[in-house]
Amino acid sequence: MELYRLIASTEEGEIPIVAAAESEAEAFRIADREIQHHYLKKPKITDIALIQRKSIGKNGAGYLIRPRESYE
Amino acid sequence: MSYVKVWADHEQLNKNEINKLKKDGLSIFEDIPKYARDGFESIPKDQYMYFKYAGLTVQKPQDKGLFMMRVKIPTGILNAEQAEVLAEIGHDYGRDILDITTRQSIQYHWVPLEKLPEIFDLLKKVDLTTSEAEGDAPRNVVGNPLAGIDRDELFDTRPTVNEIYRFFQDNPDFSNLPRKYKISINANIYNAGHAEINDLAFTPASKVVDGKKVLGFHVKVGGGLAAKPYLAEQLNVFVAKDQVRNVASAVTTLYRDYGYRKSRARARLKYLVADWGIRKFEEKVLELTGPLPSAGKDETVGWNGGFFFGAHPQKQDGLNYVGISVPVGRISSGDFSKIAGLAKQYGSGELRTVNSQNLIIPNIPDRALNDLLAEDIFKKFPVHPTPFTGYAMACTGNEFCNLALTNTKDKMEEIAARLDREVDLDVPVRIYMVGCTNSCGQRHIADIGIQGLKLRTQKGELVDAYEIFVGGTLTGGGHFNERLKGRIAASLISDVLKDFLLYFKKEKEKGETFFTFKNRLGTEKLQTVLDDILKAATSERE
Numbered sequence: 001m002e003l004y005r006l007i008a009s010t011e012e013g014e015i016p017i018v019a020a021a022e023s024e025a026e027a028f029r030i031a032d033r034e035i036q037h038h039y040l041k042k043p044k045i046t047d048i049a050l051i052q053r054k055s056i057g058k059n060g061a062g063y064l065i066r067p068r069e070s071y072e
Numbered sequence: 073m074s075y076v077k078v079w080a081d082h083e084q085l086n087k088n089e090i091n092k093l094k095k096d097g098l099s100i101f102e103d104i105p106k107y108a109r110d111g112f113e114s115i116p117k118d119q120y121m122y123f124k125y126a127g128l129t130v131q132k133p134q135d136k137g138l139f140m141m142r143v144k145i146p147t148g149i150l151n152a153e154q155a156e157v158l159a160e161i162g163h164d165y166g167r168d169i170l171d172i173t174t175r176q177s178i179q180y181h182w183v184p185l186e187k188l189p190e191i192f193d194l195l196k197k198v199d200l201t202t203s204e205a206e207g208d209a210p211r212n213v214v215g216n217p218l219a220g221i222d223r224d225e226l227f228d229t230r231p232t233v234n235e236i237y238r239f240f241q242d243n244p245d246f247s248n249l250p251r252k253y254k255i256s257i258n259a260n261i262y263n264a265g266h267a268e269i270n271d272l273a274f275t276p277a278s279k280v281v282d283g284k285k286v287l288g289f290h291v292k293v294g295g296g297l298a299a300k301p302y303l304a305e306q307l308n309v310f311v312a313k314d315q316v317r318n319v320a321s322a323v324t325t326l327y328r329d330y331g332y333r334k335s336r337a338r339a340r341l342k343y344l345v346a347d348w349g350i351r352k353f354e355e356k357v358l359e360l361t362g363p364l365p366s367a368g369k370d371e372t373v374g375w376n377g378g379f380f381f382g383a384h385p386q387k388q389d390g391l392n393y394v395g396i397s398v399p400v401g402r403i404s405s406g407d408f409s410k411i412a413g414l415a416k417q418y419g420s421g422e423l424r425t426v427n428s429q430n431l432i433i434p435n436i437p438d439r440a441l442n443d444l445l446a447e448d449i450f451k452k453f454p455v456h457p458t459p460f461t462g463y464a465m466a467c468t469g470n471e472f473c474n475l476a477l478t479n480t481k482d483k484m485e486e487i488a489a490r491l492d493r494e495v496d497l498d499v500p501v502r503i504y505m506v507g508c509t510n511s512c513g514q515r516h517i518a519d520i521g522i523q524g525l526k527l528r529t530q531k532g533e534l535v536d537a538y539e540i541f542v543g544g545t546l547t548g549g550g551h552f553n554e555r556l557k558g559r560i561a562a563s564l565i566s567d568v569l570k571d572f573l574l575y576f577k578k579e580k581e582k583g584e585t586f587f588t589f590k591n592r593l594g595t596e597k598l599q600t601v602l603d604d605i606l607k608a609a610t611s612e613r614e
Contacts, residue, residue: 009559024477028528049537049559050526052509053477059087070595071301071516071541071552072509 003061005052006031010043016065017048024050075245078329088121088208089250089333097125097207098247101192108186112137115185125209125247127202128188131181132474140472141166141183142205143195145425146237147215147229147257148176148432152421154198155412161191162405170408172401174465174514175212175254176425177205181472203242208249208339210240210324214270216260217378217426221386221393221434226259226276226371227287232316233257239317246324250331251339253324254296257316259289262376266427268303268550269295269517271341272323279310279368288312290367293323293353294345297511302342303550305350307357309364322360326353375547377502378428381462382455383441386434392441393424393434396450397457399488400466400481401429410449418444429465458492459500461485466505467513469524476507478524478536478562487522487566495573501586503569505538516552517544519586520569527559536562540569542598543590554595556602564609571605 001020004027008015019030031048054061079085080093100122107115112135120130127142143158150158158178162170165187166180173179183191195201204210213233220228236257240246256273258265267273274289289311295304311319327341345353358364380395396411403411411431415423420435431453436444445455454462464487467473469480484505491503504518515521520542527537537559544553560568580589590598 024526025534028534045530047530047559048528050477050528053475055474068555070554072299072555 001056002027003054003056003063004050005063006048006050008035008048009046011046012043014068015043018063018065020056024053075328077248079333082333084334086334086336088336091118091121092208092248095122096244096247097122097209098203098242098244100126101203104192105189108189112185124207125204126188127205127207128183129206131472137185138181139183139185139188140468141180141188141191141202142173143178143180143200143202144205144212144237145176145178145200146213147219147233148217148425148427149219149230150423150425151198152412152416152423154200155415155421155423156409157194157198157200159405159409159412161194162408165191166405168405170403170405171468172398172403172425172429172431174427174429174512175214176217176427177212178425179468201241204240204247206252208251208253209247210249210253210255213237213240213255213257214265214427215257216264217424217432218260218264218380218386218393218434221388221391222260223385223387224261225387226261226278227313229257229259232274232313235317236320239321240324246328249324249328250333251336251341253327253341255320257289259287259371260376261371261373263372263374263546264376264378264427266378266514266517266546267292267295267372268546269297269301269514270304271296271327272320273304274311274316274320276371277310277368278371279365281365286310286312286368288368289316290370291319291323293350294342296340296342297514297516298340299509299511300342301511301516301552302346303552305345306367307350307354308367309354309357310366310368311364315361315364318361319357319364322357325360326356330356375545377463377546378426379430379463379500380426380432381430381457383436383445390438391434392436392438393432394436394441394444394455395426396431396433396453396455397462398430398453399461400464400484402481403431403453407449407452411453414444414447414449428463458488459497460488460491460495460503463500463502464488464504465502465513465518467507467510469507473507473512475510476524477526478507478538480505480507480513480524483536483562483565484522487569490566491570491573494570495577497573497577498583499580499585501573501576515541515544517546517550518553519544519590521553522565525559527561529561538562538565540572540602542595543587545587547587556595556599558602558606560606564606567609568602568605571609572602575601575605
């Protein structure tokens with residue numbers, strides 16, 4: 001199992017998404033599911049990008065979610 | 073071991089730290105012969121981390137018993153025997169491929185576990201090692217690849233590099249650091265040692281002491297790239313050559329004893345420096361070293377990016393060095409051996425690795441220079457490379473690395489080759505590609521950085537894609553490149569970069585570098601340029 005960090009791009013800006021999944025394809029499916037679940041009115045998604053992957057070890061894994069710096 | 077592990081009773085040590093207290097990383101060398109005999113299945117998974125201290129990483133897929141292996145080359149200098157052995161190892165054990173790394177080391181892939189003892193024997197015979205090429209220990213000492221022969225060096229740093237390398241290498245007092253630890257020692261006035269991205273860097277300096285000009289170093293600490301890049305800061309000290317070991321020992325002792333061991337994500341020296349502030353760090357260093365003179369004159373005048381192409385006279389009259397381009401640092405063992413052979417035939421046999429993933433043949437007499445340059449190998453590895461292929465770098469990529477999301481080396485070569493064919497510039501443009509948010513390919517300091525990701529398009533296709541960053545440098549203390557919005561599918565990236573660079577060609581002033589151009593136009597303007605290009609490229613495909 002791996003922890004994936006994704007970003008959905010919309011006209012209003014970027015939406016950070018985190019998914020624990022067995023594969024990249026599954027991570028995208030989870031991102032879809034979470035977007036569907038979260039919004040009453042779904043934003044227009046331009047694209048979804050997977051930008052980082054971490055193994056989930058015994059001590060777990062995580063991401064700190066905040067706006068990216070210009071160099072990131 | 074002659075020190076007390078002052079962190080041993082800390083309550084919140086990470087798992088690796090607890091393991092390192094039980095067993096020192098260097099002890100893996102005692103275990104490897106047994107594992108080599110008994111097979112990969114005999115290695116408990118909790119022992120994988122120790123292989124790092126032998127310069128080895130279990131290669132993916134992780135059940136095949138194959139390793140990535142790295143060999144240290146302090147300041148990049150190899151003698152003839154060493155170069156031949158490195159080629160031989162690539163041929164016999166590494167499927168014929170050598171990678172020159174951004175720390176002047178040589179890296180192999182697919183190295184079988186059972187062959188490690190004989191490889192170690194081969195390396196030992198020529199005074200080379202893989203020990204501490206990875207792991208939480210002092211890594212390869214990088215520096216000026218022209219040390220001792222350089223017309224642009226303040227002085228010859230070979231004795232200092234050798235002293236520091238020997239002092240730290242396999243020294244049990246420094247084999248358990250909180251994380252990787254990178255040292256740079258350089259006296260080339262164009263910052264060939266990339267000081268600002270190392271944990272500890274010695275940079276060229278001078279100071280008038282008792283009316284006499286003394287040559288030595290300034291010191292920078294706490295630099296590093298990775299996902300949270302940080303440019304090293306300078307201590308207000310002047311370090312004479314005979315004090316380098318004293319200062320290096322002090323800085324490393326502080327890191328060992330005060331560096332953070334709770335989380336590996338917050339363990340590099342940069343976090344301690346950021347928390348303490350540079351003045352407190354300096355006070356602590358001086359407590360250990362005793363008084364040192366305050367900083368003198370900084371002798372660094374610019375940054376050459378680590379590129380030394382072409383034939384140039386050495387500081388020794390009648391001798392020359394030849395800088396060779398090795399695209400993205402990858403070379404077959406046969407070609408490496410040929411180049412090592414030419415170094416022996418025409419020069420002294422010495423060969424040098426460069427942190428821009430290239431090679432240098434030094435010590436070529438004037439009378440032999442033209443004959444050397446006429447050799448066929450330079451058609452494949454040019455001494456005057458094209459402005460893109462010659463200045464491109466790439467990390468390992470998803471071919472071998474578990475973190476990378478995309479291919480890098482092949483893609484970078486493909487893009488650079490196309491740009492060379494279709495964009496004719498009067499200046500080189502440094503394009504560095506990485507496959508994840510870390511920066512093994514030093515993306516942050518590239519003119520144009522390319523970072524890999526996976527993209528799902530509006531049509532629902534899952535494709536490799538890239539983001540681009542503009543305007544990185546180590547000139548003037550350094551500046552990290554800035555991201556331009558827009559994710560570019562792999563199928564479009566070379567078209568987009570071509571148009572982006574044709575815009576640069578059209579708008580640039582004569583001789584203007586990309587970094588100067590970016591600063592003159594501003595990131596916002598370049599964003600609008602990229603937006604237009606992306607729009608056009610996407611509509612063409614639809």
